[in-house]
Amino acid sequence: MQSTSEANQRIARIAAHLHPPNLQMEENSSLRRSMCRAKGAAPGFKVAILGAAGGIGQPLSLLMKMNPLVSVLHLYDVVNTPGVTADVSHMDTGAVVRGFLGQAQLDDALTGMDLVIIPAGVPRKPGMTRDDLFNINAGIVRTLCEGVARCCPKALVNLISNPVNSTVPIAAEVFKKAGTYDPKRLLGVTMLDVVRANTFVAEVLGLDPREVDVPVVGGHAGVTILPLLSQVKPPCSFTPEEITYLTDRIQNGGTEVVEAKAGAGSATLSMAYAAVKFADACLRGLRGDAGIIECSFVASQVTELPFFATKVRLGRNGAEEVLPLGPLNEYERAGLVKAKKELAESIQKGVSFIKK
Ligand SMILES: NC(=O)c1ccc[n+]([C@@H]2O[C@H](COP(=O)([O-])OP(=O)(O)OC[C@H]3O[C@@H](n4cnc5c(N)ncnc54)[C@H](O)[C@@H]3O)[C@@H](O)[C@H]2O)c1
Numbered sequence: 062m063q064s065t066s067e068a069n070q071r072i073a074r075i076a077a078h079l080h081p082p083n084l085q086m087e088e089n090s091s092l093r094r095s096m097c098r099a100k101g102a103a104p105g106f107k108v109a110i111l112g113a114a115g116g117i118g119q120p121l122s123l124l125m126k127m128n129p130l131v132s133v134l135h136l137y138d139v140v141n142t143p144g145v146t147a148d149v150s151h152m153d154t155g156a157v158v159r160g161f162l163g164q165a166q167l168d169d170a171l172t173g174m175d176l177v178i179i180p181a182g183v184p185r186k187p188g189m190t191r192d193d194l195f196n197i198n199a200g201i202v203r204t205l206c207e208g209v210a211r212c213c214p215k216a217l218v219n220l221i222s223n224p225v226n227s228t229v230p231i232a233a234e235v236f237k238k239a240g241t242y243d244p245k246r247l248l249g250v251t252m253l254d255v256v257r258a259n260t261f262v263a264e265v266l267g268l269d270p271r272e273v274d275v276p277v278v279g280g281h282a283g284v285t286i287l288p289l290l291s292q293v294k295p296p297c298s299f300t301p302e303e304i305t306y307l308t309d310r311i312q313n314g315g316t317e318v319v320e321a322k323a324g325a326g327s328a329t330l331s332m333a334y335a336a337v338k339f340a341d342a343c344l345r346g347l348r349g350d351a352g353i354i355e356c357s358f359v360a361s362q363v364t365e366l367p368f369f370a371t372k373v374r375l376g377r378n379g380a381e382e383v384l385p386l387g388p389l390n391e392y393e394r395a396g397l398v399k400a401k402k403e404l405a406e407s408i409q410k411g412v413s414f415i416k417k
């Protein structure tokens with residue numbers, strides 16, 4: 062009969078053949094583990110980033126490594142995770158970092174995770190809409206969410222990959238098929254719209270953006286991004302020209318960055334900042350902190366649509382309460398009609414992708 066160590070050597074040889082760079086990483090880290098005195102794992106949450114080597118993934122990995130609520134950080138991508146992992150792991154912060162490369166390691170990356178953040182997928186180039194990314198990103202999101210359903214069905218999922226208005230319904234259908242769907246645990250990340258709205262409104266009002274809170278509802282593409290300027294805190298009023306300027310700038314903030322980057326991708330740094338702001342709110346909710354309210358694109362009964370972004374209350378189970386829209390003015394009601402029309406089509410497109 063084969064001994065355990067022979068079996069382990071054999072597995073290692075096969076793994077070396079399949080994934081040489083990552084095996085190197087594993088060998089190095091097991092040598093390092095043997096050189097380190099044992100210590101208990103820091104208390105905290107286990108977080109996986111899928112697409113960790115990308116434009117968003119890298120700064121997001123850096124910022125999550127700095128988050129004191131994170132004890133274990135798994136970095137997964139189909140390319141370049143050994144380098145990103147080695148780099149981020151040298152930061153002298155608490156989280157233990159592990160890298161995972163390629164589909165064969167997806168399940169290991171996901172097992173035991175409390176929160177999975179997904180920025181995997183292709184970004185826009187000038188002239189494209191977010192919906193133009195559907196054909197590539199829909200399949201990527203499906204595969205990754207199948208992994209979540211298999212390996213960490215209770216994890217919260219923060220979905221960043223575009224088009225969010227369709228990828229969130231895709232994820233929901235994957236989880237339904239797997240029998241693991243919990244609407245409270247699936248959150249489309251629209252935080253960048255809020256971050257931009259706070260910045261642009263603060264500029265107009267001459268305030269510090271950290272003092273400004275602008276609810277942004279609807280979805281995450283063009284006219285579906287609906288800033289509620291009548292509900293800005295601190296309470297303020299805008300001229301009709303300011304409302305037109307701000308609404309247009311917030312709805313087209315993504316395109317502004319895509320054009321400025323001129324073919325080199327879309328927002329990555331501000332997105333990583335927004336993703337961490339949102340993930341941190343989710344983790345504080347999981348920890349049991351009270352009064353954590355953020356905007357997110359979630360399963361919703363606020364309108365007749367099955368998904369809609371509004372403020373949600375985050376708690377131990379994810380989006381525990383979906384908050385109502387609040388009073389809208391005439392301009393916002395007209396915007397809502399346009400937003401719902403486009404959203405309905407994008408949601409249906411996502412659902413049909415899985416159901417077809
Ligand atoms: N929700 C938002 O507000 C928001 C904001 C900015 C960008 N985005 C979207 O985020 C996505 C990523 O943008 P980016 O700039 O980081 O792109 P990028 O191309 O720089 O990085 C994407 C990463 O995903 C990886 N990837 C591809 N297929 C994968 C798979 N099957 N499994 C795991 N990883 C995979 C790639 O290898 C790459 O490292 C795009 O779809 C973009 O439109 C969303």
Ligand SMILES: O=C(O)C[C@H](O)C(=O)O
Nearest residue numbers: 185223314315316327328
């Ligand atoms: O605009 C994009 O394509 C990326 C992202 O959705 C954004 O809003 O910056």
